[in-house]
Amino acid sequence: MNRKNYFKISVVLLISSVFIFSACKKYDTAFKESPDQRINTALAKYESALTGSAAGWNGTIRTQNGAIYHFHFRFDNSNRVNMFSDFNLETATTARESSYRLKALQTPALLFDTYSYLHLLSDPDAAVNGGDYGVGLASDFEFSLDSLTADSVLLTGRVHGTKLTLVKATQADFDAWQNGRWATTLGFENINKILNYFRRINIGGVNYDVRINSVSRTVTFTWVDGGGNSRQFTTSYSYSATGVVFVTPFNTGTQTLNGLEIVSWDATNGVLNVKVSGTATTISGANKPLKVDLSAPQRWWQTAASSGGYWISLDGFHVNGVDDAFNLKSVPNYYFVVYWPNYNPGSNDLFAPVFINAAGNGLELLYGAAPRAQFTVDGRAIFTNLGFYGTYPSSGPVRQSLNQLLLPQGYYFVQTGPSSYDMVSSTDAKAWISLELVQ
Amino acid sequence: MRSKFLLVLLLGSVVFFSCRKEDPLVVDDISGLGGDTWTPTAIDKWLHDTLVIPYNIATKYKWDQSELDLNKNIVPPKEEKVIPVMRSVKRVWMEPYILQGGELFFKRYSPKLFVLAGSANWNMDGSITLGTAEGGRKIVLYLLNDFKNKTMAGYVPADSAVLKQMFHVIHHEFSHILDQTIRRPVEFDNVTKGFYTADWINTNDYAARQDGYVTAYALSSPGEDFAEMISIMLIEGKSGFDAIVNSITGSSVRGTTAAEAKAKLRQKESIVVNYFKQAWNIDFYTLQLRVRNAIVNEIY
Numbered sequence: 001m002n003r004k005n006y007f008k009i010s011v012v013l014l015i016s017s018v019f020i021f022s023a024c025k026k027y028d029t030a031f032k033e034s035p036d037q038r039i040n041t042a043l044a045k046y047e048s049a050l051t052g053s054a055a056g057w058n059g060t061i062r063t064q065n066g067a068i069y070h071f072h073f074r075f076d077n078s079n080r081v082n083m084f085s086d087f088n089l090e091t092a093t094t095a096r097e098s099s100y101r102l103k104a105l106q107t108p109a110l111l112f113d114t115y116s117y118l119h120l121l122s123d124p125d126a127a128v129n130g131g132d133y134g135v136g137l138a139s140d141f142e143f144s145l146d147s148l149t150a151d152s153v154l155l156t157g158r159v160h161g162t163k164l165t166l167v168k169a170t171q172a173d174f175d176a177w178q179n180g181r182w183a184t185t186l187g188f189e190n191i192n193k194i195l196n197y198f199r200r201i202n203i204g205g206v207n208y209d210v211r212i213n214s215v216s217r218t219v220t221f222t223w224v225d226g227g228g229n230s231r232q233f234t235t236s237y238s239y240s241a242t243g244v245v246f247v248t249p250f251n252t253g254t255q256t257l258n259g260l261e262i263v264s265w266d267a268t269n270g271v272l273n274v275k276v277s278g279t280a281t282t283i284s285g286a287n288k289p290l291k292v293d294l295s296a297p298q299r300w301w302q303t304a305a306s307s308g309g310y311w312i313s314l315d316g317f318h319v320n321g322v323d324d325a326f327n328l329k330s331v332p333n334y335y336f337v338v339y340w341p342n343y344n345p346g347s348n349d350l351f352a353p354v355f356i357n358a359a360g361n362g363l364e365l366l367y368g369a370a371p372r373a374q375f376t377v378d379g380r381a382i383f384t385n386l387g388f389y390g391t392y393p394s395s396g397p398v399r400q401s402l403n404q405l406l407l408p409q410g411y412y413f414v415q416t417g418p419s420s421y422d423m424v425s426s427t428d429a430k431a432w433i434s435l436e437l438v439q
Numbered sequence: 440m441r442s443k444f445l446l447v448l449l450l451g452s453v454v455f456f457s458c459r460k461e462d463p464l465v466v467d468d469i470s471g472l473g474g475d476t477w478t479p480t481a482i483d484k485w486l487h488d489t490l491v492i493p494y495n496i497a498t499k500y501k502w503d504q505s506e507l508d509l510n511k512n513i514v515p516p517k518e519e520k521v522i523p524v525m526r527s528v529k530r531v532w533m534e535p536y537i538l539q540g541g542e543l544f545f546k547r548y549s550p551k552l553f554v555l556a557g558s559a560n561w562n563m564d565g566s567i568t569l570g571t572a573e574g575g576r577k578i579v580l581y582l583l584n585d586f587k588n589k590t591m592a593g594y595v596p597a598d599s600a601v602l603k604q605m606f607h608v609i610h611h612e613f614s615h616i617l618d619q620t621i622r623r624p625v626e627f628d629n630v631t632k633g634f635y636t637a638d639w640i641n642t643n644d645y646a647a648r649q650d651g652y653v654t655a656y657a658l659s660s661p662g663e664d665f666a667e668m669i670s671i672m673l674i675e676g677k678s679g680f681d682a683i684v685n686s687i688t689g690s691s692v693r694g695t696t697a698a699e700a701k702a703k704l705r706q707k708e709s710i711v712v713n714y715f716k717q718a719w720n721i722d723f724y725t726l727q728l729r730v731r732n733a734i735v736n737e738i739y
Contacts, residue, residue: 034467036467036468036469036470037467037468039470040468040470043470078477078478079477079478080478098518099477099480099501099518101475101477101501103470103471103475104470104471111502112502113501113502113503113515114500114501114502114515114516114517114518115514115515115516115517115518115557115584119514119515119557122512122514123514123557123558124511124512124513124514124558124559124561125558125559133561133565134511134512134561134562134563134565135512136512138512141502141514141515142502142504159512
């Protein structure tokens with residue numbers, strides 16, 4: 001080896017050392033920025049979108065029981081939000097301010113962090129929203145932000161998975177809340193203030209009985225078809241700025257109805273003015289069903305008698321628009337009122353209040369009336385009293401309830417479920433009691 | 440010459456091409472690090488001025504699921520309830536202790552975090568929890584949305600149940616802190632020794648009293664018994680506690696006579712009174728009077 005070779009070797013060694021010692025492992029990252037940078041960017045983007053709409057956002061939420069609620073949100077840039085909601089008349093009329101914040105909870109999240117109209121749906125106290133105790137309507141107020149487009153934001157609740165959709169509102173949308181248009185629409189629930197049990201609407205020359213459940217937001221139409229048979233259609237409904245929207249359109253046979261336009265509520269006469277496909281009509285009280293269920297009273301009596309069961313009602317009689325009209329709940333330890341068909345076999349039934357015993361761990365029957373039910377050919381049950389068990393009070397809520405039961409004109413029966421009936425006064429349908437079977 | 444120059448160049452390139460190391464002290468702006476922030480409102484200012492500055496007590500009224508049971512449906516409080524509740528807490532719990540024990544005592548031992556919830560904490564069995572506490576540091580108050588004292592519109596006497604329960608929780612937890620700082624006398628544990636049970640949930644208050652316990656929960660352990668004695672005596676006041684003792688009649692299912700049960704409750708009372716004097720130099724009956732008067736001012 002000569003010097004030249006040494007030199008060549010050293011050069012090769014040095015060149016390779018450039019590769020060996022200066023090489024370094026590079027990580028391949030899917031994103032240019034770190035997760036923290038990206039979440040901050042995302043939060044900033046959502047915040048500027050939310051606060052950027054001058055007329056606010058239209059929100060639609062669908063709870064687990066299927067009911068749809070509408071909201072109007074106006075977010076400002078100091079963590080405050082103003083809200084309207086079609087939850088009830090008050091929330092549709094008065095805007096309420098509360099707070100919100102955007103937070104990184106693994107994903108970008110929007111939190112409504114103090115009580116607002118949105119929380120009415122989530123409140124675990126069922127007395128607030130008609131849901132279940134401990135759960136409410138199983139709705140959310142903490143949402144992960146799923147996607148953002150120019151005029152809409154999609155969100156998913158972090159606990160119950162409630163879907164919330166925000167769509168950029170126009171000034172007209174905002175005005176519809178401010179000028180009470182939504183409040184008028186919510187007047188639909190005033191149907192339940194009509195004093196008669198039966199509520200009727202005439203659509204295209206045909207009469208329909210209307211029944212609504214404002215908690216689950218369902219409406220039921222009952223009518224008599226050409227063959228004289230009773231027909232029924234039930235759908236969920238939601239509200240819009242103009243009226244009620246049927247989730248499943250109602251095909252009457254001659255036309256398809258997508259909803260009702262609500263015009264006004266006439267409190268004096270108990271009449272709701274509406275428009276159906278542009279034609280003005282009304283929903284008002286009726287004192288008799290469109291078609292009397294002739295066999296209902298006997299079915300009602302026999303169902304309990306043959307199974308050894310009895311009928312109970314927690315609320316007692318509803319009379320002239322007042323629930324528990326005789327104030328049974330003011331009687332100490334009152335639990336429910338019972339109607340027990342065939343209590344004394346072949347002879348008489350039992351009508352009595354049932355009380356919680358002194359120890360608080362059982363029920364007791366202190367006294368009762370011994371009525372008998374007779375069934376008329378026109379589908380009524382008439383009750384006559386044959387005597388008493390124990391000392392029946394001569395006045396007060398319990399006696400008034402008995403007097404109501406013994407109404408000489410009797411009652412129509414409406415089956416509301418597999419084991420529930422409503423018993424409706426045949427005089428004017430302004431008194432009724434809802435009964436459930438216990439066996 | 441050229442070859443030497445080449446060598447130097449190659450050596451230099453080794454240095455030049457080596458990797459850049461990132462400075463480990465440069466970190467990203469981590470979202471939420473150091474706690475959530477928002478634009479402060481009048482409520483935040485009031486809480487800061489009234490509770491944080493003088494006593495270093497934080498109040499969390501904005502929703503933070505991590506502070507509450509993850510498997511429960513709970514909602515945040517209405518904003519308009521926050522200040523009235525904390526004002527009442529200050530009057531019924533803080534001020535009496537500060538007046539009797541001194542500011543230094545209170546600052547040193549008070550729990551440092553209040554978490555507020557709007558609804559109750561609903562349990563599987565349909566019952567509700569109105570307050571919980573953790574480790575002498577954090578107290579959770581529920582059902583703020585139903586909070587009403589006599590100054591608020593629509594107050595009815597029945598609303599006082601929510602208030603008293605709230606004050607009960609706070610006094611109960613603070614009693615634990617005192618107990619854990621200076622241990623309660625051993626003779627307290629011996630007064631009703633042998634009856635403590637994890638099955639207290641199946642007992643009601645009256646049955647517990649027949650055995651010489653002030654509430655059913657007091658049956659769970661001597662430590663809870665001690666905290667229940669202190670908190671019930673404080674919130675019910677002297678005459679209220681006397682009424683509880685005097686209400687005991689008959690014998691318990693375990694055979695304790697009414698006279699024995701009364702004597703045991705009285706014995707526990709005197710141990711508590713002595714403990715406050717010796718451990719904390721606090722006159723218990725004056726403290727009791729102050730707390731009860733504050734509660735009476737809230738509800739009547």
